[in-house]
Amino acid sequence: MTSPEIYSSTIPLYAVLVSLIAAPLIMLSSRHAILREFWTLAASIIKFSLVFMLLPGALAGRIAAFTFWEISPGISLALKADQFGVFFALIASGLWILTSIYSIGYVRGLKERKQTRYFASFAVCLSATIGVAFAANLLTFVFFYEILTIATYPLVIHKETKIAISAGRKYLVYTLTAGALLIAATAWTYRIAGTLDFRAGGLFGDASFSPAAITALFLLFIGGVGVKAAVMPLHSWLPAAMVAPTPVSALLHAVAVVKSGVFGVVRVVGFVFGPALMHQFGLNIFLATVAGVTIILASLLAFQQDNLKQRLAYSTVGHLSYIVLGAALLSPASLTGGLLHIANHATMKITLFFCAGAIYVRHHKEKISELDGIGRVMPWTMGAFTVGAVGLAGIPPISGFVSKWQLGLGSLQAGEALPLAILVLSGLLNAGYFAPIIYRAFLKTPPVPYEHGEASYAMVIPLLITALLSLLLGLNPDLFFHFYRLAAAVSGSILGGIVP
Amino acid sequence: MLHNSPALVPLLLLSTAISIPVLAIKKAKVAYPLAMAASLLSVVISCYNVFRVWGNGPLTYHFGGWFPPIGIEYVLDPLSSFIAVVVNVVAFFVLWHSSGIQGREIPGKSVPYYALTLLFLCGANGIIVTGDLFNLYVFLEIFSLSMYGLIGIGEKQAPVAAFRYLIMGTIGASFYLLGLGFLYIVTGSLNMADVRNILPLVYGNPAVAAALSFMVIGMGIKMAIFPLHGWLPDAYTYAPSTSSALIAPIGTKVAAYVIIRVLFFVFGVKFVSQSLPITDLIAWLAAIGILYGSVLAMAQKELKRMLAYSSIAQIGYIGLGIGLANPLGYIGAVLHILNHAFMKGTLFLVAANLRKRFGHSDISRFDASYRKKLPWSMAAFTLAALSMIGLPPTAGFFSKWYLALGAIDKGNWVFLAVILISSLLNAVYFFRILEKVYLAPPPAPAAGENLSPDGEKRKGSLIGEEEYSLMMPVVILSFSLLLIGLWNANIVKEVIQRIIPLGM
Secondary structure (H helix, E strand, O other): OOOOEEEEOOHHHHHHHHHHHHHHHHHHOOOOHHHHHHHHHHHHHHHHHHHHHHHHHHHOOEEEEEEEEEEEOOEEEEEEEOHHHHHHHHHHHHHHHHHHHHHHHHHHHHOOOOHHHHHHHHHHHHHHHHHHHHEOEHHHHHHHHHHHHHHHHHHHOOOOOHHHHHHHHHHHHHHHHHHHHHHHHHHHHHHHHOOOEOOOOOOOOOOOOOHHHHHHHHHHHHHHHHOOOOOOOOOOHHHHHHHOOHHHHHHHHHHHHHHHHHHHHHHHHHHHHHHHHHHHOOHHHHHHHHHHHHHHHHHHHHHHOOEHHHHHHHHHHHHHHHHHHHHHHOOHHHHHHHHHHHHHHHHHHHHHHHHHHHHHHHHOOOEHHHOOOHHHHOHHHHHHHHHHHHHHOOOOOOHHHHHHHHHHHHHHHOOOOHHHHHHHHHHHHHHHHHHHHHHHHHHOOOOOOOOOOOOOHHHHHHHHHHHHHHHHHHHOOOOOOOHHHHHHHHHHHHHHOOOO | OHHHHHHHHHHHHHHHHHHHHHHOOOOHHHHHHHHHHHHHHHHHHHHHHHHHHHHHOOEEEEHHHOOOOOOOEEEEOHHHHHHHHHHHHHHHHHHHHHHHHHHHHOOOOHHHHHHHHHHHHHHHHHHHHEOEHHHHHHHHHHHHHHHHHHHHOOOOOHHHHHHHHHHHHHHHHHHHHHHHHHHHHHHOOOEHHHHHHHHHHHOOOHHHHHHHHHHHHHHHHHHOOOOOOOOHHHHHHHOOHHHHHHHHHHHHHHHHHHHHHHHHHHHHHHHHHHHOOHHHHHHHHHHHHHHHHHHHHHHOOEHHHHHHHHHHHHHHHHHHHHHHOOHHHHHHHHHHHHHHHHHHHHHHHHHHHHHHHHOOOEHHHOOOHHHHHOHHHHHHHHHHHHHHHOOOOOHHHHHHHHHHHHHHHHOOHHHHHHHHHHHHHHHHHHHHHHHHHHHOOOOOOOOOOOOOOOOOOOOOOOOOOOOHHHHHHHHHHHHHHHHHHHOHHHHHHHOHHHHOOOOO
8 A cells, every 4th residue: 555645625614614513503503493304404414515525535545635724833823634534524524414313303202402413513513523533643632522512411411300400410520531641632732742643553652751651641532532442440420421312322322522532542442552662561451451351341231220311332342342352462463353343333312312213202112121022112112223233133134243353363463362262252242132122022912002102204214214224234344335444444554554 | 202102001091190180170971081081092002103113123211311220211012012002902991991881880980090000001011111120110119109099999998908008019129129229239220231240140149138028028019929928808899999990900910020121121031040049939839829729719799809819829830930030931921810810800890790780790690690681791701711711722822831841841840730729610610600600590581592691682682781881891801712712823933032031
């Protein structure tokens, strides 16, 4: 692979700005539900198209970059749509379209209040997420990362109940603390390296450090990005944040926000420290241990949850650490698998959340113990749920299998058997906590007959699409978006030290 | 006339301050337009000065044609011209805002209020622009005396608070004068540049160390650096809101400027950080003050009092930046003078709006109806609060950023931790308010839903807030926080970095 060519383009800029411009438009149309929804949908479609336009270039090694201006002497606010950025931006913006349609069905079905704030915050969140994806340097990353924190807050407290407000507080305490650590880490990095530009294979060059200093710096970074990535023990804001409306949990707390966290982990591991430093100071072992423990503990904790969304949240915690584990193992297949899991987990988990939301809107049921026989009245929904759950357990032919296979392969490439064992065990645990739901839904008889059937089309169609995507991406990971090629290219650039 | 521009602003303000009581004998109404005109003119001139300095380098002006060190010299370098713009711009917005608020806060006292305000600004501009240590003292007295007055015309407890500040402020000024006396005995000069050249010859003299300590303690009181902050909370709380909004952004900043000037441009970086490590002392006190102020701010039930304690913490940021005595800390300190002036200006003006609208600024009584009645003010408050917490892309983030870089440069992890912890404490006490303003259900059943937090239209009125003069300054000030944040590199490179003190 040759060194990629960087060209100046405004597309990354527009991709970030589209939804930021939509936010005030949404606010101005606060009295017209249709108009408000139109802006949301229009923004999401334009955003996705813009990101999609960057895909061919990224695949061919042509990277679009846009530099705003200097934001601190020597550091620019800059966007760069490299392969990893396009990869993540594709997932986030693509699923935003589906989530927007779903959201419309959801808020109408529940007659939610404060829809304007809801849609506007959502739009800002997506801008920030794309900003995180395209950030060309650490300071730009911190910028959008913090904006994402604040923009998500109104969505977490959306219901404005006591529980929601206290969840919001918890969320802020965790994420703002993380932000502070990240700023410290960024400042320190700048001091050592004199640059903050992400570079595949590490940005430190031949700077020298003491082991204590680099470990401390790494811990600061992991504290900073680990909160959003929900690695234990920094995860407990995520189950609490499930109090938010389901589309928020679906897109933000299964895709955009938490994936920004793991995206950050990969950026830190692959583009700040780089494999050489990670190995030299044993940082990869530390990270892998944290991830491994998180995978097992989160899966065990998921068993205890009777609330469906809570169970999904703990499942998310576990699966996010798959990705972290993939990054920590630093072998070609493990990185590819970890990155693929960003995409695969996104489509699968968003399906499950969409299902949980559909059940809640139509039947007002949140607990797993109340779902006896619901598959009979909601066959499509629960069918999609099954696809997602089977995929998360890593059973072929759903996409979860592909990423897990790569991860397993990667752990062998790295010469470690323990991660493989963890993955297998976690697959069993996943099957263990999802099976009872599917069993209840399809095989038990309902105590009282359900009064309603499926939720509205606006909700069912998106969840069918995501379930179908999970299946198709399992059959051919390169379908439509070339996720596999992108992931392999990113993995190659990190490990090969090819400078984009 | 243009070559006189360094001296123009103080003289203009002084002459208007004196003419206001005379011209307003018959018609009290003329006081406001006169003050506004003078303030606007001072903004224009000081901006013009910045550009002149930017293009041609430092400007000097010799009073009466007497050359220094005999005569008094005014010096506009990038630092002083910059601080002068900050002071005059914030003052302009506060004065604009005062037209709507003075009827409630200081009924019947508008003439003395405007006269005192201009006198206060004259003092501030004089302190900033003078190149003479004794002339600085003279302006300091003008500045302080008018500040006592501005505080004293407030509510019932205000005279007590003003008296307390009078005592402490006078002690501070005396310390400064004492230090100045020592310095004069040793060097025989009062001109800053001259003293600076003479000092290296007499560094060993204990009188120089004494002079430095006295001057720093004196200005430390004025700046309210921990533990010399005792006068501040009461003064800010009981002063009329419009005075607090003027004093909080300007009063302590001018003292901070004097400390920067005296430490780095008169005594010299090497002397204050190595021979007599007074900057270390300042940095540690500032760090304690940051935590102390933030913690006490969390405990306050009254908005203005909370903002006062928060000011103590924020002054600590500036103190910390000074104390780091390295270029990045210095950038952080000077930038924070600007940022904090805009943030605290906004916050105190919103407190004033709340008091005007609801008759109190008692945090426990805030609820969601407040933002429906004052959507723009509360949006401005939110933006300023986010900046106080230090979230990008607001200005506050960058103060934090440069200070963090400075702390790392110095290798002091405690300071880094303090800066970051303080931003979290800021988050605690500001989100406590934001939660109430946006989420707490009003006691009476409130009609009208579907209002977004960012200030949407109310039925009937386009803007949602009736009084433009109360709303616009707040909105403009807080919006500038975004602009300052996004373009801070220009300020840093074109202004602050042009005059990094020698030896840093």
